[in-house]
Amino acid sequence: MDLAQLTGDLEDLRSEAMAQAAAAPDSAALEALEIELLGKRGRLTAVLRGIGALPAEDRPRVGAVANTVREGIEAAIRHRGKSLRGGELDARLARERVDVTTPGRPIRRGSLHPSLEAMADIAAIFAQFGFVVVESPEIEDDRTNFQMLNIPPDHPARDLWDTLYVDLPGHLLRTHTSPGQIRVMQSMAPPIRVLLPGRCFRYEAVDASHGFEFFQVEGLMVDEGTTLADLKGLLDQFAHAMFGAGKRTRFRPGYYPFTEPSVAFDVECLVCGGPGCAACGRTGWLTILGAGMVHPVVLQYGGLDPERYQGFAFGMGPERISMLKHGITDLRLFMENDLRFLGQFR
Amino acid sequence: MRVPLSWLRDYVDLEQSPDWIARRLTLLGMEVKGIEHRGLEWRNVVVGELLSVERHPRADRLSLTRVTTGSGEPLEIVCGATNIAAGDRVPVALPGAVLPGDRRIERTEKMGVVSNGMLCSGDELQLTADADGIMILPADTPLGVPLAGLYGDVVLDVDVKPNRGDALSIVGLAREIAAVTGTSVRFPDSTVTEAGRPTPERLRVDVEDPTLCSRFVGRWVEDVRVGPSPASVQMRLIAAGVRPVSNVVDASNYVMVELGKPIHIFDAAAVHDGRIVVRLARPGERLVTLDHVDRELHPETLLIADAAGPLGIAGVMGGAESEVSDATRNVVVESAIFDPISIRRTAFRYGLRSEASLRFEKGQEHRLARIGADRTARLVAEWAGGTVAPGVVDTHPAEPPPARVAFRPARVNRLLGTALAPAEQAAVLERVGLAIEAGGAGDDPTTAGSGAGVNVRVAAGERPLVVEADPADVLVAVVPTWRRDIEIEADIAEEVARIHGYDLVPSTLPSTSMPPFRSSPLELRDGLRRALVGAGLREVVTHALVAPASLDRVRWREPVDVADGETEARGTPIAVTNPLSADHSVLRQSLVASLLDIVASNARRGRPDVAIFEVGKGYGRVGQTTSEWWRLALALWGPLDQPAWNRPARDADLDDAKGLVALVAGYLGLGEPSYTPVPSEPSLHPGRAAEVRAIDGTGATGLAGRIGELHPSLVEAWDVRGRVIVAELSVRGLTAGQLPVPRAVAPSRQPDVERDVAVVVTEDRPSGELEMVIRASAGPLLRHVRLFDVYRGAPLAAEERSLAFRLRFAAADRTLIEAEVEAAMAAVVRALETAGGRLRS
């Protein structure tokens, strides 16, 4: 073995390796080739084993040549590897194509019930004005539901609330959330700003606008200087928040035994906007709630001195608000729980 | 109340359009619910004159008439009535006409003769009650004119509130309109021409209890001829919604609509010796009322009676025997005032609420008894002939003076948020007939205070309150006797606002102090609801009132634990004593049956899956107290994950429901829920039912309840295919709680160490029990245990299964050393073996 022969072998190895690398069919073959050529027991190492037979002064030269050859082979393998991977990725991507127009895997979407959602919307609006939520029982005593609200037994105004009575004497299913006014006044000191949401019951045949179970939201505000004008201002804000800033409102006399003066509050018809249509009974207005200044008798039953304290109360049906807002024309849908109906809400 | 505008115009000048009147009344608090244009439906009905009336050539009962409508060729019209003669002017419905009830008139052939339209009866036009004869119009009625132009009317449907009985009358509404238009009311004429023997010599009235009948005014009219009322009267009554009966009865109804005063008229021949007694019914007494029902009278019933017995139920319904008939010659007019409560109770007791009893219930102006008697007598004489006997019988002729209500104009402004000067307030009130005086003027005993002040009534009724005010700050309103609703200062404030106009009340925002913060009782409930909606469930709201059968179908037999601080479900069901239907007659004690109803109804509609929840109440009674408890219930049926081309169908099972329970527990910061088998709950599948519980870090129960697959017999009862999974949970804070604030700790920087252990047990050993064994034995380093695999089959025995748990160990402050973990695992293995498990390797 002499120097020339050895360098010749190295050059041969290089050219053969270059050709093999360039011809490697895929990454796996290339990897095998790399091991065959450059591995610990590879051909380059085998060639270099002959270096021991050379004179000492020739060895550095062979080392230099061997390095060049190794680098050359490595570069060739790298180069081939890069081109192979590019092609293989393309092939994989082509293989992995899907029909992107198919629908996705569905995720079940839930929904909140519109009655309770309307209640939450109402509460959120009044919360901005400092109103806090309080609840009171659904099974009430006659005294709190009627008498303490200035509706004595056999009073003709009782016709306004057809009542379901229960088999516990003196008790009934509350016909409105108004008895909560008494409970709040008895337990909280003015200034009072509360909302009383909840389920109510009436002896009422079911039709498109009546039900025997429904929800109501009562509002009560009492302190030393709360006026009818404040009630009007607040309800205007409410109507604008709920139905849109430009909506016109109307304040007119109403009648409730527990308020004096009493108020009916209308908003311009959301369907026709004023000229009159079937939805508004050709009046151009939709009544959305009843209200008034808390009656002095009620204040006294609440433990408050009507000479010092005054305030207002209002009551509305969240279902009615929801119907107006969403264009629903049949109250029965709320208790029917047809999922096709419920699924339209968030 | 139905108000024909033609009638209203008798008492007040009113040029404005019906829409204007309706709007004004509404703004006065007399809400107009509808406007009916009567006569609009009589299209193509005109006035004609009969030129000739001959017998129909082929039918004895028909007449052949020739009619002119003033222009064009005379029309031949066949007619069945017999009250017609040549020269009569009659309503003619021409071909193409449409009559009330959508009855279309065409040219027809009747027994070989062509009839070119129809002659109309009053009944066919819904103008009068006469259905037998053709309506004969006054001879001077212009020919060819559309009938709508002559007899058309506009009728307002006015919702008069219960406190304004005075406005439940044409005159009362005329007063309201006069107040806004600034005109005055023409009161109906109640003067009578009297002759003959005086009334007091013919009639005597004794009232046994004047608190039940504060006034009875009686009049006597002799020699009446009972027959139909004049057509114009019938038209008015029909327009007002009252059926015409006869001239005498119509007179009483007319006065009721006109003045709001219910009147009753007796056949005088039925009143023995002309002696009337107003008294309560005696035990066992009976009366056949006008509707021909023989009634046993309750002893609280106030009667109009004579020596022989009851003549009628006071204020509610007369007796058949004393009813005015065609044979009646002399009549007694009763115009009385009864106790409103007594009338209301009696009308309810007999199910006889009427226009009359409604008006009595609301209270009557004392003066109206006299006016009503006079007006009725006048109308009876006018329409039925006869002679009104001189004078009246009157049990309480002294009429009370008008009420005097003191008010402080400053207080009115403070209530309304207005700045109306006292003089302005006075002027507004005077428009509705209140006379305003200065405070302390004269020596008025009703408002004079104990000192120099004037008494102002702030509240009346059950909680009266009177305060004494400086006369300089007070005005006194003298209230017309018909305004029985104005009693206290706040009533005056309302009247000021009402007449001044609610629209003129300013719109301001409250400037008073804000109340302190208070957390919402809905917070936790709302949070949970949103969490479940996020998990794909739909919220439902179902009836609290259910059928008794539904109550029995799903009733937890085993006692169910409740979360700490929540109300337990207990007590007997509460029933409604006057239910609308048996389907909604008791208050529910569990929400589950209601949810099953919703599952079933949606399944019937073809829905393939239902995943719903409700947060609602159960109700019960213990002794004399009632109890209401909040629960969260859910029901799953069909696939929970919607099947699709890329996901196979899989019906929801118990594990899906458990996943939702774990979601709730996790949302509330509770530990993993634990389950205990409940094999004996009749509503649930005995092998797929559990008691669930989740506790918080302190060991308190945060969630507890029942979960399981519905028993197949109930699935069948609800007519649903497949399996239904239900759960009903008591959750701490559902009643009025706040969402717990999570404690957050920094995650450990030391890696956790995980070890698996698989234990073989017989099928009857619950996994939950073995998990408890692991937790109890693993020592303080254990952070988490999770069942991750269940294996059955070789080499295990037939009744065996292998449960594989993954345990996670960690220490907050250091890296665990191998030996610690091995020691803990050794303890776990020992404990599992002691518990009867065999380690699987």
Ligand SMILES: [Zn+2]
């Ligand atoms: Zn409209």
